[in-house]
Amino acid sequence: xxxxxxxxxxxxxxxxxxxxxxxxxxxxxxxxxxxxxxxxxxxxxxxxxxxxxxxxxxxxxxxxxxxxxxxxxxxxxxxxxxxxxxxxxxxxxxxxxxxxxxxxxxxxxxxxxxxxxxxxxxxxxxxxxxxxxxxxxxxxxxxxxxxxxxxxxxxxxxxxxxxxxxxxxxxxxxxxxxxxxxxxxxxxxxxxxxxxxxxxxxxxxxxxxxxxxxxxxxxxxxxxxxxxxxxxxxxxxxxxxxxxxxxxxxxxxxxxxxxxxxxxxxxxxxxxxxxxxxxxxxxxxxxxxxxxxxxxxxxxxxxxxxxxxxxxxxxxxxxxxxxxxxxxxxxxxxxxxxx
Amino acid sequence: xxxxxxxxxxxxxxxxxxxxxxxxxxxxxxxxxxxxxxxxxxxxxxxxxxxxxxxxxxxxxxxxxxxxxxxxxxxxxxxxxxxxxxxxxxxxxxxxxxxxxxxxxxxxxxxxxxxxxxxxxxxxxxxxxxxxxxxxxxxxxxxxxxxxxxxxxxxxxxxxxxxxxxxxxxxxxxxxxxxxxxxxxxxxxxxxxxxxxxxxxxxxxxxxxxxxxxxxxxxxxxxxxxxxxxxxxxxxxxxxxxxxxxxxxxxxxxxxxxxxxxxxxxxxxxxxxxxxxxxxxxxxxxxxxxxxxxxxxxxxxxxxxxxxxxxxxxxxxxxxxxxxxxxxxxxxxxxx
Numbered sequence: 001x002x003x004x005x006x007x008x009x010x011x012x013x014x015x016x017x018x019x020x021x022x023x024x025x026x027x028x029x030x031x032x033x034x035x036x037x038x039x040x041x042x043x044x045x046x047x048x049x050x051x052x053x054x055x056x057x058x059x060x061x062x063x064x065x066x067x068x069x070x071x072x073x074x075x076x077x078x079x080x081x082x083x084x085x086x087x088x089x090x091x092x093x094x095x096x097x098x099x100x101x102x103x104x105x106x107x108x109x110x111x112x113x114x115x116x117x118x119x120x121x122x123x124x125x126x127x128x129x130x131x132x133x134x135x136x137x138x139x140x141x142x143x144x145x146x147x148x149x150x151x152x153x154x155x156x157x158x159x160x161x162x163x164x165x166x167x168x169x170x171x172x173x174x175x176x177x178x179x180x181x182x183x184x185x186x187x188x189x190x191x192x193x194x195x196x197x198x199x200x201x202x203x204x205x206x207x208x209x210x211x212x213x214x215x216x217x218x219x220x221x222x223x224x225x226x227x228x229x230x231x232x233x234x235x236x237x238x239x240x241x242x243x244x245x246x247x248x249x250x251x252x253x254x255x256x257x258x259x260x261x262x263x264x265x266x267x268x269x270x271x272x273x274x275x276x277x278x279x280x281x282x283x284x285x286x287x288x289x290x291x292x293x294x295x296x297x298x299x300x301x302x303x304x305x306x307x308x309x310x311x312x313x314x315x316x317x318x319x320x321x322x323x324x325x326x327x328x329x330x331x332x333x334x335x336x337x338x339x
Numbered sequence: 340x341x342x343x344x345x346x347x348x349x350x351x352x353x354x355x356x357x358x359x360x361x362x363x364x365x366x367x368x369x370x371x372x373x374x375x376x377x378x379x380x381x382x383x384x385x386x387x388x389x390x391x392x393x394x395x396x397x398x399x400x401x402x403x404x405x406x407x408x409x410x411x412x413x414x415x416x417x418x419x420x421x422x423x424x425x426x427x428x429x430x431x432x433x434x435x436x437x438x439x440x441x442x443x444x445x446x447x448x449x450x451x452x453x454x455x456x457x458x459x460x461x462x463x464x465x466x467x468x469x470x471x472x473x474x475x476x477x478x479x480x481x482x483x484x485x486x487x488x489x490x491x492x493x494x495x496x497x498x499x500x501x502x503x504x505x506x507x508x509x510x511x512x513x514x515x516x517x518x519x520x521x522x523x524x525x526x527x528x529x530x531x532x533x534x535x536x537x538x539x540x541x542x543x544x545x546x547x548x549x550x551x552x553x554x555x556x557x558x559x560x561x562x563x564x565x566x567x568x569x570x571x572x573x574x575x576x577x578x579x580x581x582x583x584x585x586x587x588x589x590x591x592x593x594x595x596x597x598x599x600x601x602x603x604x605x606x607x608x609x610x611x612x613x614x615x616x617x618x619x620x621x622x623x624x625x626x627x628x629x630x631x632x633x634x635x636x637x638x639x640x641x642x643x644x645x646x647x648x649x650x651x652x653x654x655x656x657x658x659x660x661x662x663x664x665x666x667x668x669x670x671x672x673x674x675x
Contacts, residue, residue, distance in 0.1 A: 068525035069496070175614055205380040206552060207611035210596035214607050232525065235555075239598035239608065262600065276530040277600050278555030282578045290534060291527045293481070294495050 022095065024194060024226050025057040025080065030089035032075050032250075038299070047298050049075045051250040051306075053089075054325075057194075062220065062227040064241030064258070066234060066273075070295060072250040073230045077196045080228065081113050082106060093194070111141050114187040118199035120179035124171040130182050131157075131167035137189045156185040159222070161215060177208035181215065188223065196228045201236060213240055234277050238262055243331070246270045249298060249306040252325060256332040266334045269307050305337065313338055342514050342546040343369040343392070343431075348406040350384070350391045359618040361387045363570040364406075369514065374540065374547040376561035376578070378554065378593075382615055384570040385550045389516045393427055410514070429459040432507040436519035438499035442491040448475075448502045449487035452509055459510045474505040478535060497528035504535065511543055518550045533560055554597060558582060566590050569615060569626045572645055576652040586654035588631045588662060625657065633658050 030053045033046040050072040057063045065073045078084040080091050082098055091098045098109060117123050124133060134153045138144060144152060154164050160181040171179060180200060187195055197216065201209040213236065219225060231237050237244055238258055245255040246267065254267040265271045272289040291310045296302055302309050308318040317337055325335040350362040362384040369375045377385045394415065396402040408415040410431060415423070427433075435441045443451060452474060453467035462470060468487070475483035478501040491499055500520065507515060517536070521529040537560060540547055549561060557564055557578065564581045566574040566589065574587040585591045595609035613630045616622060624641050628634040637657055645655040656662065 068527065177614065205615075206554075206593055207380060207596055208614065210598075210608035211610050213598070214610060217607070234526070235598040235600050238600060239604065258604065272527060274600065276526040278526075278529070278533075278553065278559040279600060280554040280558045280582065280594065280597060281599075282558040282582050288530050288534075290530050294497055294528070 023056045023092075024059045024094060025228075026054075026092040027056075027076070027080055028054045028090050028092070030054070030076065030079055030091070031087045032072070032079055032084065033087045036299075045299055048301055049250055049298060050079065050086075051301070053247075053250070053252050055245055055252060055255065057226060057228060059193075060220075060224060060226055061242040062229050062240055064229045064231065064237035064244040065247060066231060066237050066244060067247035068232060068273075068295065070249075070298065071247040072298075073247050074198055076247070077115070077198050077228055077230050081110070081115055081196060083115070111143075111190045112192050113194045113196070114190065114192040115196040115198060116180070116183050116187055116200050118203055120176060120183050120203070121171075123183050124179060126171050129168055129170055130174075133171075134182070134186045134189050137186060141190050143190060152189070153185075156188055159188070159219070160185045161211075175208075176204055177211060180204065180212050184215070184219065188219065191223075192225070194226045194228070196230065198230045199232070200229075202231060202233060209236070216240065234274065246273065249295060249301065251306055251335065252333075253307065253336070254332075254334045255325070256329075260329070260332050264332075266328060266332070266339045267307075267336050268311050268313050268338070272312075305335075340371045341368050342371045342411065343548070344407075344409040345388075345392065346407040346409075348388065348391055348408065349404070350387050351403040351405075353401040354619075356619050360621075361570055361618060362391060365567075365570075365572055366406075367565055367572065367575065369546040369548055371513065371546050372540065372544045373563065374549055374561045376557040376564040377548060377550045377567060378552065378557055378564060379567035380552060380615060382569075382618070383567040385567050386518055388567075389433065389518055389548065389550055392516065393431060393433060394423055395427075395433075425459075428455050428507075428512075429510045430512055431514045431516065432510065432512040433516040433518065434500075434503050434507045434520045436522050438496065438503045438523070439491065441503060442499060444491055447488050447490055448494070452502070452506045455506065456509055470509065471505075474509045475502070477539070478502075478505045478508075479531065480505075497524055497531070500524060500528075500532055501535070504532070504539075508539060508543070512545060514546045514548065515540075516548045516550070519552070520549070521556065522551070522553070529556075536560070554594060566593075569621065570618065571626060571655065572653075573627065573655045574653065575645070580649075580652050584652075584663060586648050586652065586659040586662060587627075587656050588633055589627050591662070591664060592630075594664075625655070633662060 030050055032050040033048055035044060035046055038045045053076060065076065067073045075084060079086045086099060093109065101109060131153050134156055135149045138149050138152065139146065154167065157164060157166060162178065162181055174182065201212050204212060220227060229237065229240055241258050243257050244261045245252050248269050254270045265274055272291045275289045293310050296309060304320045305318045305323050308314040311318065323335040323337050325333050328334050328339055346366050348362055348365045349360060351358055351360050365388055377388065379385045390396065391404055392408055404416055410426065449468065449471050452471045456462045456467040456470055472483045472487055475486060480486050480498060480501055494502065521532050524532060551557060561578045563577050565572050566587065568589050574590045585594060592611040596611060598608060611630055622629055625638045625643050628638040643655050643657045645653050648654050648659050
């Protein structure tokens with residue numbers, strides 16, 4: 001009973017936010033090209049990781065970003081935090097342009113914007129006790145009274161479901177799920193408002209994955225967090241997100257509120273992606289849309305719509321014209337000529 | 340026809356902290372043309388079981404194998420290494436999760452596939468080369484006559500996994516052991532590979548042992564399923580029975596804790612409390628008892644046996660009679 005009520009609350013909050021509040025974060029026309037040398041004469045080419053991507057994230061919501069490996073979802077997450085410099089485009093956080101911040105301003109804003117990664121093994125210093133690791137951001141940012149830091153760390157440990165006696169232990173003494181909890185506690189140490197979760201559960205076992213997903217939801221409620229949730233697992237994204245964006249080869253091809261996206265996917269790629277998810281129900285072996293071929297190289301993007309070489313419905317104009325992401329239904333944006 | 344029969348398999352490793360039994364008394368069989376799924380979380384012994392069948396352990400690793408493994412009429416655990424060499428890759432072949440580390444980076448893929456053809460099928464170099472191209476086109480690699488000369492790094496992840504499958508199937512094995520064959524792949528590529536394996540199975544009538552942690556994949560391709568926990572099989576049933584009427588609390592817990600693509604949203608996920616204990620600290624009674632919501636005194640002190648709960652449905656639980664799931668999409672444990 002309690003769970004469903006909190007679920008309602010999240011959704012209500014989302015609806016009111018969209019009406020009343022300015023967006024928390026706005027990325028406009030983000031582009032990232034990684035330079036690389038190729039060919040015998042070292043010709044300069046570019047890996048076009050992200051192309052002209054715009055998205056808006058509202059206070060208190062979870063925005064899920066899905067796509068297959070190499071589609072540019074992690075690059076997008078990193079550009080939003082300016083861990084990677086965008087080639088062009090801008091990111092606004094609470095109305096301020098992050099992409100123009102000086103080093104100093106950037107350091108300050110990082111208090112509010114945190115990130116957690118897929119691999120909790122490489123995200124923790126093996127030689128640092130976890131109490132110290134969680135406390136460190138507090139000293140760096142002068143948060144609270146240093147004498148009370150230990151108290152604060154113990155409180156955070158409790159919040160993420162760990163014990164006070166874990167304070168003096170080293171990362172190798174913990175399992176993957178526990179490490180992900182430690183990483184979360186460390187991110188929360190600076191009281192962030194926005195967290196990029198980059199594949200936070202994909203390295204975890206099924207039974208541990210659900211523990212961490214529930215924890216993420218609980219923390220969102222307790223600390224009024226906003227998440228950008230990057231993942232390739234569609235069932236997980238559907239479970240946790242309020243709105244979902246689908247990426248393919250650096251392009252945002254569809255964006256909609258979660259229920260709309262999963263019940264009425266409009267882009268042919270989204271449809272194929274959804275139909276490819278194996279369902280844990282042997283009675284419902286569905287008709288799959290099996291896409292032919294592989295994802296093309298991001299060095300030589302296909303002309304027109306980037307999906308056209310694999311699209312079962314492609315027509316002539318798809319090869320020539322780049323489809324623009326436009327609003328098809330309320331809050332439901334699609335980039336496809338056929339919709 | 341029974342292709343593979345494993346009886347009371349025990350695999351023991353010696354570690355710094357003493358000996359551990361990674362696989363503890365596992366028995367099952369695989370029929371020709373059948374797909375058997377082996378499901379469980381990391382450390383449950385599913386991969387060790389498959390490595391034990393082919394005896395893929397280093398000579399001096401101190402691994403001890405006990406029990407019996409019959410492949411058709413042949414006992415594998417007592418076979419000589421020469422005899423095993425004959426069987427590996429020829430009659431039983433294996434596909435691993437990570438194609439990048441299972442392919443040799445300094446040989447072309449054609450080279451690697453034709454090697455086993457020349458070795459096992461005694462084909463000439465030219466015949467093997469032609470057969471390799473045929474296999475590459477069979478697994479859906481475009482322009483195979485060009486790709487055959489590629490090195491692994493020139494191929495994408497999906498393509499490499501296809502090469503692994505081509506290599507696994509080139510000698511027309513009777514049994515294919517696929518250890519997480521699609522885990523490293525994206526869903527659209529996974530769908531292609533699973534379809535491909537199914538097609539080839541029909542053509543070649545081979546038995547498949549599919550090792551995975553993904554219940555979705557199990558539901559799509561398996562006929563029968565074995566669920567493993569901490570070195571033991573805790574439940575065995577046909578795929579329909581397992582998903583409709585699971586009897587072991589661990590199986591039920593696993594099913595309930597995965598979010599589905601069309602289930603109810605906005606509810607908290609079910610959680611299996613705690614984590615898998617270390618093999619050095621195996622619980623005294625039922626191995627799942629410390630995490631089980633139904634565990635009582637008996638569970639904590641007496642290990643249950645794997646018993647038949649209904650026709651060809653086995654479970655290892657003292658309380659299987661009062662454990663089950665409710666109807667509909669929402670799986671609920673009833674009659675507690």
